[in-house]
Amino acid sequence: MQAALETLYTAADKPRLTEAARLRTSCRAYAGAPDAAQLAALAYAVGRYQLPGARLVLQPVAESFFTSTLLGMKRITGCTMMAAVIITDTPMSRIHAGILGESFVLEATALGLGTCWVTGSYRRKNLQVSVADNEGVLCVIAVGKPSEPLTMPASRRRKLPEHFCRGNLSDWPEELTDAAALVQLAPSAMNMQPWVLSVGLQGEFILDANDRAQLDAGIALCHAELALETPHRWHYGTARHEPIAWAVAGR
Numbered sequence: 001m002q003a004a005l006e007t008l009y010t011a012a013d014k015p016r017l018t019e020a021a022r023l024r025t026s027c028r029a030y031a032g033a034p035d036a037a038q039l040a041a042l043a044y045a046v047g048r049y050q051l052p053g054a055r056l057v058l059q060p061v062a063e064s065f066f067t068s069t070l071l072g073m074k075r076i077t078g079c080t081m082m083a084a085v086i087i088t089d090t091p092m093s094r095i096h097a098g099i100l101g102e103s104f105v106l107e108a109t110a111l112g113l114g115t116c117w118v119t120g121s122y123r124r125k126n127l128q129v130s131v132a133d134n135e136g137v138l139c140v141i142a143v144g145k146p147s148e149p150l151t152m153p154a155s156r157r158r159k160l161p162e163h164f165c166r167g168n169l170s171d172w173p174e175e176l177t178d179a180a181a182l183v184q185l186a187p188s189a190m191n192m193q194p195w196v197l198s199v200g201l202q203g204e205f206i207l208d209a210n211d212r213a214q215l216d217a218g219i220a221l222c223h224a225e226l227a228l229e230t231p232h233r234w235h236y237g238t239a240r241h242e243p244i245a246w247a248v249a250g251r
């Protein structure tokens with residue numbers, strides 16, 4: 001059977017990774033690479049989380065690999081390790097890349113490591129990752145020892161749930177408001193938070209994203225999955241009028 005989002009995490013993983021999701025923020029100041037034990041745990045996570053059309057490769061990089069941004073975000077400094085996010089150009093690959101990458105980010109966070117998704121502020125021409133003819137590097141994830149220990153952020157720049165959830169939130173089942181709260185914490189490119197959540201007529205949890213931002217949607221799906229306890233199956237839209245994904249209760 002093909003790996004699927006609803007089978008990616010064990011019951012023991014979920015509270016650990018949920019805690020990591022609450023702790024995670026983008027880290028831009030590092031004090032070097034993970035130690036040997038952390039690297040072994042990261043390599044295990046890379047091997048363990050598998051979905052079709054996307055894969056991660058851990059690789060050392062020069063500190064100068066990361067560049068400054070036009071948008072006033074700090075340049076990533078002191079980081080000498082990254083995970084390259086590699087995809088084949090298939091319909092689900094960007095969504096799967098988001099799920100796998102964020103699973104990796106949360107595993108790294110649980111190890112006390114800093115991470116930052118990076119699509120823009122790195123030197124693409126300095127990538128030294130071997131890819132097959134039908135593959136390409138979608139983005140990279142900086143990972144390493146944070147220059148300051150990870151601490152729970154006092155506040156975050158995030159949309160309020162009523163701005164990305166359709167309908168009356170007070171009518172939503174608690175499990176789905178919990179899922180929305182965890183999606184709210186998810187990182188997104190330029191902090192656009194493009195996701196739109198709703199509850200369908202049959203009680204299904206629906207996740208869509210403005211501009212069909214599939215990588216960000218995959219990241220949000222990872223967070224949503226961590227919060228869902230009722231057995232469920234994820235379905236994915238194939239037509240443009242369909243949402244990106246929806247979870248239906250049942251096995």
Ligand SMILES: Cc1cc2nc3c(=O)[nH]c(=O)nc-3n(C[C@H](O)[C@H](O)[C@H](O)COP(=O)(O)O)c2cc1C
Pocket residue numbers: 024025026027069073074116117118119120121122139156185186187188189190191215216219
């Ligand atoms: C797909 C993606 C691409 C990103 N690209 C960059 C980048 O190129 N440079 C950077 O400094 N941060 C980048 N970020 C980090 C976002 O700016 C950050 O997640 C967002 O501002 C929310 O802040 P937080 O991660 O601290 O919660 C990226 C995040 C995502 C999810």
